[in-house]
Amino acid sequence: FQCVGSPINKVVAAETQATDELAKLVRAIEIAKRIGTDRIRLFSPETDDDGLAYDWMAPMAELAQKEGVILLHENDARYYGAYPD
Numbered sequence: 001f002q003c004v005g006s007p008i009n010k011v012v013a014a015e016t017q018a019t020d021e022l023a024k025l026v027r028a029i030e031i032a033k034r035i036g037t038d039r040i041r042l043f044s045p046e047t048d049d050d051g052l053a054y055d056w057m058a059p060m061a062e063l064a065q066k067e068g069v070i071l072l073h074e075n076d077a078r079y080y081g082a083y084p085d
Contacts, residue, residue: 003039003072004032008060010076013045013052018059021045025060029067040064041072 008024011017028040045056064071 001035001037003037003041004028004035005041008040008042009045009056010043011045013047013049013056017045018056021056022059022063025063029063029069032069033067038068039070039072041074043074043076 006024006028008028009021011021025040025042028042032038032040042060044053047053047056060071
């Protein structure tokens, strides 16, 4: 398998959602290891606030680094990071 596809972070950013989305990443990491890949596709949360997006994604990036997986950012027109500017 090339990577694990996921709906991780395909939500409107809210503090109450961040914990749930991090739990989804934990599960995706388990699946990635089981199928022998180190790549996981995910989104960034829907927000216009750059700082919130970075704060939201930082624990995920830290977990991925610790677990030896690579996070692949999916672009979607409504989500942070879809456009370079």
